[in-house]
Amino acid sequence: MSSRSSQRIRGKTPIAEILRMYPDGRAYQLMRQLHWACALCGFSPREPLAMAAKKHKNSPLAVLEAFRALDLPDGPSDEMIARAAVRHRKYAMP
Amino acid sequence: MSDTHHAVIPFESLDPLTIGAAGNEDLVYRETIEIDIPAANLMADIRPDEPDPIDDTMAAAAAALESPHSGPRFSDLLAGAGSVAVIIDNQFRPTPASRLLPAILDAIETAGVGDARIVCANGKVFPMSESDIVQKIGEENLARMERMGVPFMQNDPGNPDMYTYIGISSRGTPVWLHNAVASADVKISVGQAQSNHWGAGGGGKLILPGVVSDATIESNHAAFVTSPQTHYGAVAGPMRSDIDEVATMCGLSGTMNVILDTYGRVIDVLFGAHPDAHRESITRFNAIYAYDNPVADHGPADIAICGVFAPTDHLFFHTGWGAMSTDLVVREGGTMIYCSPSPGVHTDLGDFPGLALMDLMQPYMPATKENYERVLHDIHHRTIEMWSGCIWVPIYEVMTRKHLTMVTLEENLAMAAEIGFDATTSLDDAFAAAMERHGPDAKVIVLPYARYQLPKNAIRMEAEDMAALEQIRL
Numbered sequence: 001m002s003s004r005s006s007q008r009i010r011g012k013t014p015i016a017e018i019l020r021m022y023p024d025g026r027a028y029q030l031m032r033q034l035h036w037a038c039a040l041c042g043f044s045p046r047e048p049l050a051m052a053a054k055k056h057k058n059s060p061l062a063v064l065e066a067f068r069a070l071d072l073p074d075g076p077s078d079e080m081i082a083r084a085a086v087r088h089r090k091y092a093m094p
Numbered sequence: 095m096s097d098t099h100h101a102v103i104p105f106e107s108l109d110p111l112t113i114g115a116a117g118n119e120d121l122v123y124r125e126t127i128e129i130d131i132p133a134a135n136l137m138a139d140i141r142p143d144e145p146d147p148i149d150d151t152m153a154a155a156a157a158a159l160e161s162p163h164s165g166p167r168f169s170d171l172l173a174g175a176g177s178v179a180v181i182i183d184n185q186f187r188p189t190p191a192s193r194l195l196p197a198i199l200d201a202i203e204t205a206g207v208g209d210a211r212i213v214c215a216n217g218k219v220f221p222m223s224e225s226d227i228v229q230k231i232g233e234e235n236l237a238r239m240e241r242m243g244v245p246f247m248q249n250d251p252g253n254p255d256m257y258t259y260i261g262i263s264s265r266g267t268p269v270w271l272h273n274a275v276a277s278a279d280v281k282i283s284v285g286q287a288q289s290n291h292w293g294a295g296g297g298g299k300l301i302l303p304g305v306v307s308d309a310t311i312e313s314n315h316a317a318f319v320t321s322p323q324t325h326y327g328a329v330a331g332p333m334r335s336d337i338d339e340v341a342t343m344c345g346l347s348g349t350m351n352v353i354l355d356t357y358g359r360v361i362d363v364l365f366g367a368h369p370d371a372h373r374e375s376i377t378r379f380n381a382i383y384a385y386d387n388p389v390a391d392h393g394p395a396d397i398a399i400c401g402v403f404a405p406t407d408h409l410f411f412h413t414g415w416g417a418m419s420t421d422l423v424v425r426e427g428g429t430m431i432y433c434s435p436s437p438g439v440h441t442d443l444g445d446f447p448g449l450a451l452m453d454l455m456q457p458y459m460p461a462t463k464e465n466y467e468r469v470l471h472d473i474h475h476r477t478i479e480m481w482s483g484c485i486w487v488p489i490y491e492v493m494t495r496k497h498l499t500m501v502t503l504e505e506n507l508a509m510a511a512e513i514g515f516d517a518t519t520s521l522d523d524a525f526a527a528a529m530e531r532h533g534p535d536a537k538v539i540v541l542p543y544a545r546y547q548l549p550k551n552a553i554r555m556e557a558e559d560m561a562a563l564e565q566i567r568l
Contacts, residue, residue, distance in 0.1 A: 020442075035454060035456065039444070039446065040219065040220055040446065041220060041482075042216055043252040044220050044443065045220070045252070046252035047252055057477065
C-alpha cells in the first residue's frame with residue numbers, strides 16, 4: 001500500500017515538489033533512470049510530472065506509476081522503470 | 095638535471111557562491127594532486143602568469159561604470175531613463191555580484207531612476223533558492239533593493255507568458271526576451287568574461303541563454319553547439335556571433351565584465367557598450383590564459399593531464415569544459431586525463447552527485463562516431479534538450495575521438511561506471527595506463543588550468559559581418 005507522500009504525487013504535481021518530497025534523493029535517482037535532466041532544469045518549479053513525461057515522450061501513466069512506487073519498500077520495480085522509460089516516438093535514421 | 099618533471103596540479107572545488115560572495119582570503123587556498131612525469135616525455139607544462147588581484151572590487155566597479163571602455167558612462171545611460179534592468183549571472187558562476195551591485199545601485203539611486211529591477215540570467219537552469227539569493231546578492235544589497243523598490247526576478251522558461259517577442263536573428267534564432275528586461279529602457283549585464291567552448295562566456299550570453307525563452311535557448315543551442323566553428327576562443331564562431339547579435343537585437347546597453355583568476359579573485363573589471371566591452375575583456379582574458387601552441391614545434395600531444403581549480407565548481411558538468419580546449423592540442427586517439435574532484439552540489443531541491451547531468455550521455459554510450467550520429471539525430475528531433483546538451487554533447491564528441499580518463503573522488507566511481515566513463519581515484523594509475531596505451535615515447539602536455547587555457551591560434555575575435563544583410567535590404 002502506498003504511503004501518504006506517494007498518494008500526493010499526481011500528474012499535476014510539479015517536479016520540484018516531488019524532489020522536495022524525497023530529500024534522500026530517491027526521486028532524483030528515478031529521474032536519472034529515465035534520463036531526465038528535470039531535477040536541475042529551470043522548468044522544475046512549474047513543470048507538472050505528466051507534462052514532463054510527455055515532453056520526454058514517456059507514457060504519463062507509466063511515469064506516474066513509477067513515481068508513486070517510490071514509497072514501496074523496494075521502490076519502483078525494474079519493470080515499472082522500464083515501462084516508464086520507453087520513448088514512444090519511433091525513430092528512423094535518415 | 096632531473097629525469098622527471100614533478101607536476102603539481104590543482105584538484106579542488108569550491109561552491110561558486112562562496113567564492114563570489116566572500117571576498118575572504120581565508121578561502122583562497124589550493125588543493126593539489128601531484129605526479130612525476132619522465133622529463134623525456136614532457137612536451138610542456140603550461141602555467142599562466144596571473145596579475146595581482148584587485149584590492150577593492152566595489153571601488154573598481156564604481157570606477158569602471160564611470161570610465162567605460164566604449165560608449166556612454168553608466169550615469170549618462172541612466173540620465174533621462176525611465177527604467178533599468180540589471181542582469182546578473184546565477185549560482186553556478188562565481189561573479190561577485192554582491193560586491194559589484196553597490197556601485198550600480200548607487201548610480202541608479204543618484205540618477206533617480208525609480209523603475210529598476212535585477213534579473214537573474216539562469217537560462218534553463220533551476221532558479222536560485224532564497225539562501226542562494228542571499229549569498230549571490232548579499233544581505234545589504236537585498237535590504238537596499240527593498241528600500242529602493244527594486245525587485246529581484248529570475249528567468250522562468252516554463253512560463254511563456256513571461257516573454258516578449260523581439261524578432262529573428264540573421265541565423266534564424268527566434269527571440270523571446272523576459273518581459274522584465276524587454277520593458278526596460280536601459281539594460282546592462284554583469285558577468286564573468288572567459289573563453290570557453292562556445293567561444294566566450296559573459297556579456298551578451300547573459301541575454302542568451304540567460305533571460306530568453308525555452309524556444310530561443312533551444313533554437314540557438316541546437317543549431318550551433320555542434321558546429322565545428324563553435325570552439326574555444328571562437329568569439330567569431332556561429333554560436334557566440336548569434337548570441338551577440340541577439341543581445342544587440344534585445345537592446346543590451348552595456349556590459350560589466352569581470353575576470354577572475356584561478357583562485358576566484360577579481361583581477362579585472364571593465365564596463366562599456368555591447369559588444370565592444372565584452373570583447374575587450376575576452377582579449378584581456380586571453381592575454382593571460384591563452385598560450386603559444388606547442389603543437390607547431392612538437393606535434394600534438396599523446397597524453398594531456400588537466401587540473402581543475404576552485405572557481406569551476408562542484409560538478410564535472412562545469413569543470414569538464416577544459417576537455418574541449420585540451421582537445422585542440424591532443425592527437426586523434428590520444429588520452430586526456432582530467433583531474434576533477436567534483437563532489438556534487440547541495441541545492442534547495444536536494445543533493446546532486448558530481449556527475450549530475452553527465453549521465454544524459456548514458457543512452458548513447460559508448461562514445462562512437464556511429465552513436466554520435468544518434469546524438470545529432472536526437473538533438474534535431476528535440477529529444478535531447480540542449481540547455482544541458484550544450485555541455486555534455488561537446489564532451490561526448492571529444493570522447494568519440496579521444497580517450498578521456500577522469501581522476502576523481504571515490505564517491506563518483508560507481509556513477510562513472512554506470513555512465514560508461516573511465517574513472518579512477520589515482521592519477522598515477524591513470525598516467526601509467528595512458529603510457530601503456532601510447533608507448534614509451536608518448537608526448538605529455540600538462541594543462542593545470544585547462545578550463546581557462548586555450549592555444550592562442552584558436553582565438554577568432556572578429557565576428558562575421560552582420561551589416562551585409564542589412565545593406566542588401568536597404
